[in-house]
Amino acid sequence: MSPELTPTLSPALLTLSGLLSTVGVYALAKAIWRRTGSFWTSPIIVTPTVLLLAQATLGFSFDDYWLGAHWLTWMLGPATIAFAVPVYTQRELIRRHPITIAAGVAVGLVVGLISVTAMAWALHLPEAITRSLMTQFVSSPFALIATRHFGGQPELAVFFVLVTGIFGMLVGRVWLRALGLRDALSLGAALGAGAHGVGTARAYQYATLCGALASLTMIITGVCMVLLSPWLAMGVNGLLQR
């Protein structure tokens, strides 16, 4: 390879390495998880952990990594569109329980925003973190759009979404049972509103109806959050400036 070729070649290689390392680790994590089946070896835990460890030990810069990996994140846009399919296939559930679903979404959004704001205020959390927490209850493609309006930072917003999802998935059922709620619909709506994608996957393991409502609640909550975020952000701004 002639030396003058290196500058033109290396950005391309760099771009590919970020993309391929992410896909590779994810594919490997998925293959391992298919064999073990335990939550703690699922790709949602293993992929970020392995890549973060690699980043810490190999010391590659995030900017170099992002050069290629941002094409994966670009796919979150089209992924939002794909949510139309589960909504359509569960249209019968919407027809049967329109008010229940709408109320679940509205209650989830309002209680989520108020409790995060109140807790952040009580714990004196820094403003950058508080703003990034506002979207913790919506699925990541929606959170990444909405967090711009709230003035949050994308990486914090996505991280909080993921942690919230895992927490809700782990405690959701026990918590609702402690409150005397045992039916599939209330658990499904609670998991969809409080633990989005991670909770929805778990809800499908409990019962199909439970998963279907979790999925609908998650999607409709995400759409409402994105559409209302400019106005919700104004309200949050008002509260934060007190």
Next chain:
Amino acid sequence: MSARTWATTAVQVLAIAALWLACDAAARHWALPCPAGVLGLGLLLVGLFAGVLPLKAVAAGAGLVLGDMLLFFVPPLLAISKHSELVSVLGLKVALCMAVAALLVMAAVGTVVARLAAWERQRAHPGVSDDGTEPPVELAP
């Protein structure tokens, strides 16, 4: 999965991505208040409900994109290493804030949905004690 199924799925994913690009261009051009993803979601739903688009024309592609969504949000997640301030008491406070808020949201949504679902079943089948045709699904312990 056969090569044919792979090809169909890939074409569907590309079509969904193309729809997003078209929606993004439209949203910019007319300065719509609605982001491209939500606009496309709405259009696709209209297409499916109107019967213009058969479900099987998008189902496999949508399934792939949604099933592997984790792959798409891992890259921004890695920037969390910039936030070493979270490895401290602050991190614990943030965790407490998230956990309490999550418990409150799940409790509120679960309670409201349990009440309303019972009422909605009653309304659909008046006279039948809570429900004759559609009993609330109790989960196994």
